[in-house]
Amino acid sequence: MxxxxxxxxxxxxxxxxxxxxxxxxxxxxxxxxxxxxxxxxxxxxxxxxxxxxxxxxxxxxxxxxxxxxxxxxxxxxxxxxxxxxxxxxxxxxxxxxxxxxxxxxxxxxxSSRRASTTLDKLKSLGFDPSLFVGAITSGELTYQHLQRRDDPWFQALGKSCIHMTWCDRGAISLEGLGLQVVENAEQAEFILVHGTEALGLSSGDSVSKSLKELEKILEQCAAKGIPMVVANPDFVTVEARELRIMPGTLASTYEKLGGEVKWMGKPxxxxxxxxxxxxxxxxxxxxxxxxxxxxxxxxxxxxxxxxxxxxxxxxxxxxxxxxxxxxxxxxxxxxxxxxxxxxxxxxxxxxxxxxxxxxxxxxxxxxxxxx
Known part of the structure; x- marks a missing residue:
């Protein structure tokens, strides 16, 4: 093998x-x-x-x-x-x-975050960023595709999105993407998933949500037939020897509901x-x-x-x-x-x-x- x-x-x-x-x-x-x-x-x-x-x-x-x-x-x-x-x-x-x-x-x-943020994180843990040629994250790939829109699939997405993000781990900024964050499926053209702890608000803030609450929103989105972009395909991650639920879990749930998912990152x-x-x-x-x-x-x-x-x-x-x-x-x-x-x-x-x-x-x- x-x-x-x-x-x-x-x-x-x-x-x-x-x-x-x-x-x-x-x-x-x-x-x-x-x-x-x-x-x-x-x-x-x-x-x-x-x-x-x-x-x-x-x-x-x-x-x-x-x-x-x-x-x-x-x-x-x-x-x-x-x-x-x-x-x-x-x-x-x-x-x-x-x-x-x-x-x-x-x-x-x-990682849902951009490459520069990942290298900053490594530096804070004692790693020397200069040792790396660079970093490629699923969050960086997502950002670049949403910004450039040079892929037909991304061109068709529209600009209004439901944004699922982080709360305790720190919300993900959408600055520079020209997106309009909406709070219900009726207004949304697609779903953007960066995290599993909160729902982005049109004000730019976010409100904490449980997984069950986020899954309820996904049910509404699936009924409308809008696509999802998941900026982190991981199902779980290790954090201080504990497993934490990651965005890939929500994406998997959405596919089971019949929703279309664009997976950005490994594998x-x-x-x-x-x-x-x-x-x-x-x-x-x-x-x-x-x-x-x-x-x-x-x-x-x-x-x-x-x-x-x-x-x-x-x-x-x-x-x-x-x-x-x-x-x-x-x-x-x-x-x-x-x-x-x-x-x-x-x-x-x-x-x-x-x-x-x-x-x-x-x-x-x-x-x-x-x-």
Whole structure:
């Protein structure tokens, strides 16, 4: 199910008692959880390995994290780099090491917000925005298409819309789009969904609404037959280890009601093509890293891009992971991949013996276990 390489042998370290203790301690998971920690993870590992093995393993970790042939890494943010509140251990240092090796990194995110806002968010969490070539968000794609109107589908939308947005997370501005926000289906020509917490008002403010209240409005819109644009296809996201409902859930509900939906972002190829164009690479030179099989991995599959699946993200409960730092069972990952019809090139797994084998087979990969 995954691409493997057998051209280099793995360091034979997995049979040692020290390595087993390290794995049980959770350091290996911390290492993988942040795409491999070149700083935090290695430091923990060195405290558990014999002196004669420490240097070789540090080099091995660094090589795996940076040894992929991909020239561009398309990185999801929530559930991969951070949890919305703080960066994952080792994520910042890992990105610095990747940048130092000339890797082009692009944030590719199903965020309702524009790209500049996403980079500002990363900066506030301690990431250096200059490490990234840029960011492509579903919100940015939505904004550009609504502003340019150079696509026939968007040309036909009209200007009056019902706007579903955020409240606690901060409302999304429609400035510069020339849209008229209306508050009922009779006046609306389309629905614009940025969030799941509030309804935009014609005054420019917003009022908090429950999901049930928003779904009631969707029923009225579906009866009228007006289309929807969803600026974030995600169904849920990870925030401080909790799952939060995202706009894709409303869009899915609208489709079930018979409504037409224009999905902007992952897993659709439009966002991957934009990211690769920004990096100046094609699919063969790219790898996508994410925690959503339906969005990150399925989108990479459709675009012909290698992918790495982070198992401790939104699928953690489905994989039976209860604590931060746990790794998934191999069979559980395979079953889940089949369920979503989304197959990663690399994935984090629990079994140390398999992980040792994966070191050998994926040594030219990115350090997540290749199956």
């Amino acid at each position: 995954a691409k493997c390489s057998t051209s280099m042998a793995a360091p034979n370290i997995c049979d040692t008692k020290s390595f087993t203790e390290f794995s049980n301690h959770g350091g290996l998971v911390t290492c993988d959880r942040a795409i491999l920690s070149l700083e935090y993870g290695s430091e923990i590992l060195e405290s558990y390995l014999p002196n004669n093995m420490r240097h070789s393993y540090r080099n091995h970790v660094e090589f795996m994290a940076c040894g992929t042939k991909a020239k561009a890494w398309l990185l999801d943010q929530f559930g991969v780099l951070h949890d919305g509140k703080q960066p994952y251990p080792g994520a910042i240092s890992t990105l610095k090491n990747l940048a130092a090796r000339g890797v082009k990194m692009i944030i590719i995110s199903n 659709y190829q439009i966002i991957y093509k934009s990211a690769m164009a920004m990096a100046g690479v094609d699919a063969s030179d790219s790898i996508a890293v994410g925690d959503s099989l339906h969005h990150d991995i399925k989108g990479a599959n459709a675009s012909g891009i290698e992918s790495a699946f982070i198992t401790c993200g939104i699928h953690s409960s489905e994989l039976g992971l209860k604590e931060f730092g746990e790794l998934a069972d191999l069979s559980s990952v395979h079953s889940l991949a089949s369920k979503y019809d989304a197959y990663p090139s690399y994935e984090t797994i629990k079994d140390i013996g398999r992980y040792r084998d994966a070191y050998g087979r994926a040594f030219r990969g990115i350090g997540l276990a290749a199956i």
